[in-house]
Amino acid sequence: MGQEGKKLLVIVGPTASGKSALAVAVAKKLNGEVVSADSRQVYRGLEIGSNYPTKTELKAVPHHLVGFVDPKKTFTVAEYQKKARKAIKDIGKRHKLPILVGGTVFYIQAVVDGIVMPEVPPDETLRRKLETRSTGELADILRQKDKRRWETIDRRNPRRLIRAIEIAKALGKIPALQSNPMPAEVVMIGIDPEKNILKKAVEKRSRAMIQRNFIREVKMLLQNDVKEEKIRELGFEYQIALRYLKGEIKSKRELADAITKMTLKYVKRQMTWFKRDRRIHWSRDKKEAFDYARKFHYH
RNA sequence: GCGCAGGUGGCAGAGCGGUCAAUUGCAUCAGACUGUAAAUCUGACGCCUUUAUGGCUACGAAGGUUCGAAUCCUUCCCUGCGCA
Numbered sequence: 170m171g172q173e174g175k176k177l178l179v180i181v182g183p184t185a186s187g188k189s190a191l192a193v194a195v196a197k198k199l200n201g202e203v204v205s206a207d208s209r210q211v212y213r214g215l216e217i218g219s220n221y222p223t224k225t226e227l228k229a230v231p232h233h234l235v236g237f238v239d240p241k242k243t244f245t246v247a248e249y250q251k252k253a254r255k256a257i258k259d260i261g262k263r264h265k266l267p268i269l270v271g272g273t274v275f276y277i278q279a280v281v282d283g284i285v286m287p288e289v290p291p292d293e294t295l296r297r298k299l300e301t302r303s304t305g306e307l308a309d310i311l312r313q314k315d316k317r318r319w320e321t322i323d324r325r326n327p328r329r330l331i332r333a334i335e336i337a338k339a340l341g342k343i344p345a346l347q348s349n350p351m352p353a354e355v356v357m358i359g360i361d362p363e364k365n366i367l368k369k370a371v372e373k374r375s376r377a378m379i380q381r382n383f384i385r386e387v388k389m390l391l392q393n394d395v396k397e398e399k400i401r402e403l404g405f406e407y408q409i410a411l412r413y414l415k416g417e418i419k420s421k422r423e424l425a426d427a428i429t430k431m432t433l434k435y436v437k438r439q440m441t442w443f444k445r446d447r448r449i450h451w452s453r454d455k456k457e458a459f460d461y462a463r464k465f466h467y468h
Numbered sequence: 469g470c471g472c473a474g475g476u477g478g479c480a481g482a483g484c485g486g487u488c489a490a491u492u493g494c495a496u497c498a499g500a501c502u503g504u505a506a507a508u509c510u511g512a513c514g515c516c517u518u519u520a521u522g523g524c525u526a527c528g529a530a531g532g533u534u535c536g537a538a539u540c541c542u543u544c545c546c547u548g549c550g551c552a
Contacts, residue, residue, distance in 0.1 A: 247503040326509040
């Protein structure tokens with residue numbers, strides 16, 4: 170990598186904490202550009218369900234990695250890692266501040282710490298075959314192929330086991346974990362609102378989503394021949410919306426409640442991940458976080 | 469008022485004489501995380517403690533039967549449905 174892009178600002182926080190708005194505010198103030206770190210915003214046509222930045226925000230500040238993947242395709246962290254790093258580098262070349270924002274912690278980690286992913290693309294045929302096996306059987310297969318990885322892997326997690334076997338099959342064994350951190354001064358700031366404030370924000374967000382006609386967005390995906398199975402993979406909002414369309418969920422109110430409930434659950438998982446990253450400087454709200462970002466930039 | 473069905477841990481809902489502090493799901497809490505990551509997976513979840521093949525209190529209430537009851541009997545209270 171070049172000498173450009175010496176700084177990288179990362180903004181994290183749970184869903185509905187106000188990350189996107191903060192990112193835009195900071196970008197305006199500090200002459201930056203935003204790179205989204207959201208596993209679903211990458212797909213085209215998920216404006217509402219994945220909560221794209223608003224039109225005004227998109228106009229105010231350049232955003233990257235939003236809405237550029239065909240929703241019929243499957244996008245993965247490895248691709249994200251490459252694209253995001255390139256985007257960050259390019260922003261640096263333009264002498265602007267790259268701001269990485271999002272709630273998908275794995276994506277952020279992939280960019281910042283640069284976990285080296287084995288170059289083995291997903292093998293759908295193999296996966297389908299292995300999916301019929303029990304976790305015990307999968308663990309046995311892995312043990313035969315790579316005992317070292319077998320010792321450390323979560324042996325009850327079929328998805329992990331399958332991926333490990335996939336790699337072992339292609340490469341002989343799983344390479345040791347390596348990382349290739351971002352060559353930049355990275356500062357991570359997080360917004361962690363009080364629990365009840367966040368809860369209210371999540372509720373509001375769910376309602377707004379439905380008011381903005383989220384259901385129509387889902388119908389549109391169906392019309393565009395995105396398979397139901399694939400739509401379900403786009404996140405729980407989409408799963409819930411499909412249930413609504415099938416009549417399993419009767420009212421819009423019930424729909425909003427279901428989305429809120431799932432979002433809150435997700436927030437918990439996000440926080441579990443955030444908590445262990447000691448690099449993050451936490452703030453209670455946007456303003457505090459904003460001030461911190463400015464300090465970082467001018468120091 | 470009579471008939472029938474019920475009252476179980478935060479909720480739903482199993483259990484119908486011992487192996488029941490009580491299956492399971494949800495909710496809650498904690499955690500993991502090497503190309504699906506809003507995914508996938510794990511643990512805890514009555515109370516107490518010296519954490520144990522430990523103690524205590526518990527399955528609407530009160531009595532009773534029994535070596536032993538969430539489980540059987542009696543009465544009472546409450547809920548739903550049916551009939552008056």
